[in-house]
Amino acid sequence: MNEVRIGMVGYKFMGKAHSHAYRDIPMFFPDAPRPVMKLICGRNEEGVRRAARQFGWEEAVTDWRELVRRDDIDLVDINAPSDAHKEIALAAAEAGKHLFCEKPLALTLADARQMLAAAEAAGVKHMIGFNYRFAPAVRLAKKLIDEGRLGRIYHFRAAFLQDWIIDPDFPLVWRLDKNVAGSGAHGDLGAHLIDMARYLVGEMTEVIGMSETFVKERPLPGSMTGLSATGGTGGAKGPVTVDDATLFMARFACGALGSFEATRFAGGHRCTNSFEVNGSLGSVKFDFERMNELHVYFAGDDADVQGFRRVLATDPAHAYADAWWPPGHTIGYEHTFIHETVELLEALQENRQPVPNFHDGVQCQAVLEAVERSIEQKRWVRPDDL
């Protein structure tokens, strides 16, 4: 398999990020299978045609069913709004297409499980878009843990802090509508933290959370792009039906303690996706706003020079760095998607499951729902019990 023919559903924020990854791969990862940008799909005909032209897709359609039926498509890339993931994935799996789905996999755990089962039944490959795993600095954290250089893990603490809706007049966009988005900060940001925790420290055995919607109603929206939006006219308001912030604590199977916080009300934090891991031999710290850096501490360093090292993960010793620029020449957000897509394409070539895949999407969803249940019932909940 030297090339992979792709049909993509969705053309907004994630659609742009994925498209760019497909464009960049032949140049920076020439040994990976070549992604062929066949078909893009979106509901708004003018919008999707413009996106096709701009992003470099061969054709545009407005009905994802048409895309799924096409013989010349190997892989269906699903980055439409979250409430559409399941139906598209099931149909695509049934049509024998490999699947690449943005997170969250689905709005509910039951749906997520159904999607995994469908993919497995169809024998197709499946990947989920937890892109932050693919920052070189995060890969370094994983490597240090896997090689035992941090020792036994005691703590994982993570916070995903944003502030884009802190203004109460910011409009009621789809991400604030439970029917479309499933949840708010929890599913959008917390999902990334949960995946990071699982990636680095392993499964969680029990969780308990709390959440809040600080601003209960907002102006109805005009238009939206990325995370920005304009207010509509007329001054009408509607209810916010998702959480503005969700926190939870967790116990890991390995014995570590976890602390998680996802919020869109942390003023001054545009995109602080941060975590720290403390082990018996060392610690690592990461903040996505400085995504090229991993701060690394070793308890075994000479007594007079112990301290967190600021490692710039752009050296030849770091994952993916060779594909890019000389040491110290940093990369950005979009590169996480490029690396993620390299994993996807190489897995297809090697006839193996890419990682992370729908199994990871299900496990993440189980934790998300366990937290939600723990909030409703005000008690600890075991994800395995769901």
Added chain:
Amino acid sequence: MNEVRIGMVGYKFMGKAHSHAYRDIPMFFPDAPRPVMKLICGRNEEGVRRAARQFGWEEAVTDWRELVRRDDIDLVDINAPSDAHKEIALAAAEAGKHLFCEKPLALTLADARQMLAAAEAAGVKHMIGFNYRFAPAVRLAKKLIDEGRLGRIYHFRAAFLQDWIIDPDFPLVWRLDKNVAGSGAHGDLGAHLIDMARYLVGEMTEVIGMSETFVKERPLPGSMTGLSATGGTGGAKGPVTVDDATLFMARFACGALGSFEATRFAGGHRCTNSFEVNGSLGSVKFDFERMNELHVYFAGDDADVQGFRRVLATDPAHAYADAWWPPGHTIGYEHTFIHETVELLEALQENRQPVPNFHDGVQCQAVLEAVERSIEQKRWVRPDDL
């Protein structure tokens, strides 16, 4: 009241910090009442005599009852191990002495309440040693909140991270013995976070926690000073009866959400006593390892220059700064005690309660115990219900 005659019980880590504060005050705060270092008390005669000489106390005794009885003492400063606080405080109050007690006020909420009641019944002044309130950068955070410059508060997140017992061969010192210390990281470090939260954001209405003792037994100790210690001979071990780490979440009366973590197992963190507050108009961040700095964000800054400001709280506009050095010339840990003691002495002079006082000690203890109960019972607990 131009001078205050002091009798102090305890002469180790806190005794040294308090003594130094008394020595420095006449020089840097010449308008405050003059502390007279009359009497120091400790159980080890040689040790307390040496401390008296070194720290500058007029006399040394080995029985605190003798100290409490003395006519020439106005104030009893209690910084003996935590299990001795109550008995001394009750006797001192009964003897009409003003009280200055290190945190935690007592080992239990019931004891703490009894101490507060005794002080109130005796009509004496009482203070508790939450020294971190007195860092100028913390004072600035308080000022910004009180003046409404952060707006409505949404989040308080705090972590007190240390690593001094991460080595499993570190010995079983008194701070790891529940009978003496009451609790581990929770009461030692978490108590500071709780007080900071109350100081800045107000009372908490419900909490839920989790905790762990990662290293269950340790070598019996030789000697200990400050936070360092040496292992004893013979290789005998004893059980660790306190928590190595305790996390909890809280809801504040004002509607804010709180996240707390106290641990002695965070490698690379010698003394990261840190918090962040997010409000509708701005945010502040503090880390005691850089105690002269407060990071301040205002949502109302011009759109192209928004970002956290690193404010060095050493300007004339900052609390206590005028007493010290020119701007940019930083101060250290011990200065928090000096400022704390200035508050104590001035309150005595002005015949008012110093702040924080035993009431704050009781409220802190209520949260500590609510967290402990929430851990035992695996459910949310309201401090007011205790």
Added chain:
Amino acid sequence: MNEVRIGMVGYKFMGKAHSHAYRDIPMFFPDAPRPVMKLICGRNEEGVRRAARQFGWEEAVTDWRELVRRDDIDLVDINAPSDAHKEIALAAAEAGKHLFCEKPLALTLADARQMLAAAEAAGVKHMIGFNYRFAPAVRLAKKLIDEGRLGRIYHFRAAFLQDWIIDPDFPLVWRLDKNVAGSGAHGDLGAHLIDMARYLVGEMTEVIGMSETFVKERPLPGSMTGLSATGGTGGAKGPVTVDDATLFMARFACGALGSFEATRFAGGHRCTNSFEVNGSLGSVKFDFERMNELHVYFAGDDADVQGFRRVLATDPAHAYADAWWPPGHTIGYEHTFIHETVELLEALQENRQPVPNFHDGVQCQAVLEAVERSIEQKRWVRPDDL
């Protein structure tokens, strides 16, 4: 002019960066003229063919004269080694091609002037690749200065620190050969600082420098890519004929004082391209290793909250940010080339000179040579006197 047909000479580090810019522009800057990647040129036939395939050029040639003669080329992009710039540029200008030349413009000021004169005589547009001007954080610095928000400028201090040849066994690559590279750290790194200084603070009236070659001979090289290389076999060594480090001081026409340092011997600095500007009303600081950040200070801030703000230049208020991702989602090194190329393409469309152009290349070269002369003659030199 809706598209620009490009012929590029060079296909290594800079060739890759430029190629990627051409590929990304239609997607992220769809309103800019479309770059058409017609022809790539390099001396090694196999290498240039592979590059053509990988980077997406339509054709590859090995003789730049052929490229210059082609009718279907509007713009010649010159990123071959520095010693080849002049000959290519002169021929391309004569052929009526617009010019885009990497820095340094030439090996000597005389050559640079000749290139500018040739471009002007031919009436073609010309640009020079000072890409760091195009980091959004740098654009913000420029905006603050131009709007008077920093007031009168007192200081410019800049250091470009790298460490890629600090190992004495690193081989003698072309960048260490005066005949090919012109100079060492001075022309490679210092040139960027000089351009930044001119961009932000204006022209320099006099300079004095010092330089050193710490490691006088090195192993002859094997192969080289980007800034990495392998040693050759046999253990033969050759002389290093360029500077390892060059420092200089400058006086600006506006009265400011300048401090400059360029070195490849600053261990721990992979690519610290940093500057600070101090004005009567404020200051800015930049470090390319955190290229999305500008640290900004205003003397007029309220007295209790003065301090450098960490501004993440990813908000809609910042240059180029709208083309990319939501606030807080950072970009990388390669984006400076994309923005630079947007300026080039838009200038061609608008029939104006792009900025920076050969005039800037000449002025930079004048400072570079003035510094070199000041080093030889151990006295202050006025660039205008050259």
Added chain:
Amino acid sequence: MNEVRIGMVGYKFMGKAHSHAYRDIPMFFPDAPRPVMKLICGRNEEGVRRAARQFGWEEAVTDWRELVRRDDIDLVDINAPSDAHKEIALAAAEAGKHLFCEKPLALTLADARQMLAAAEAAGVKHMIGFNYRFAPAVRLAKKLIDEGRLGRIYHFRAAFLQDWIIDPDFPLVWRLDKNVAGSGAHGDLGAHLIDMARYLVGEMTEVIGMSETFVKERPLPGSMTGLSATGGTGGAKGPVTVDDATLFMARFACGALGSFEATRFAGGHRCTNSFEVNGSLGSVKFDFERMNELHVYFAGDDADVQGFRRVLATDPAHAYADAWWPPGHTIGYEHTFIHETVELLEALQENRQPVPNFHDGVQCQAVLEAVERSIEQKRWVRPDDL
């Protein structure tokens, strides 16, 4: 010698810092000889009496000649304005007193040499107050260099940045008067950088500088304390006769290159006394605004975890740390004076010269004057030629 009887001339900023050091030593360094605060001297009788009371001196006098004559004084501490240093030191040496003189030693190199000669002729001990040497983080830098852990030194770059006179209406205080202060930023701040360079890297063989007085006249002053002052009445102005900023470059005897900048016009920098040293095996960075930290890089670290370590110099492995608080509990500006004074007292006890001493003052003055001459003559100057 178990105690040292001190007479101190000067009672302002430095007088306060020294007095506090004397007060703290018996408590924190009980094994050092005990400083006895006998006599303080100042020209303003009311002022010096108040200082004596506040700082804890036994007696106050207004004529330093009286102080010098006293039999019960072992050590004369000179921290009066710089123009008074010489006369007092010569008299005190003649009277057989040990000498502790604030920097700069004198207003001219000739005077400094005369002072050194006088002290040597009298056979007394002499120390100069380069207090920054005594920050534990600086001690660590020195240790790493001395132990060869940074290898061969290539670069020293240092900047002492302040902004306390950036406001053109700040009054014409004595530090801006050449007759009293000798020079401006150069002698006040640059002297500290020069001493640090000599301490860490060794002697300089040649220098060249530049300087500027940005604000040429200022309001005549009212009163002044520390670095703050109030403007006088009447609006009269006077000329600033010292430099606002001085930069210079240097070559070290060891082959390293040096860059120095001292300015009082760097907005946002209250007291950025910073340096960096790059060697073949590693680097260190220091900024006094975070004086407890040294950033340390080792080229020999494992390839995937190379980066500057933030070392908090508060561990038992660090100089002076044992005298203070547990790891992570930071110290401040005043502690540099305490450590400095410990060196002084111990040297007296051990009958050896303290370090740094008048020899260091002379060498520093030679570099200061060489820089001044290089500015006047616009050429490189060798300090040894003066």
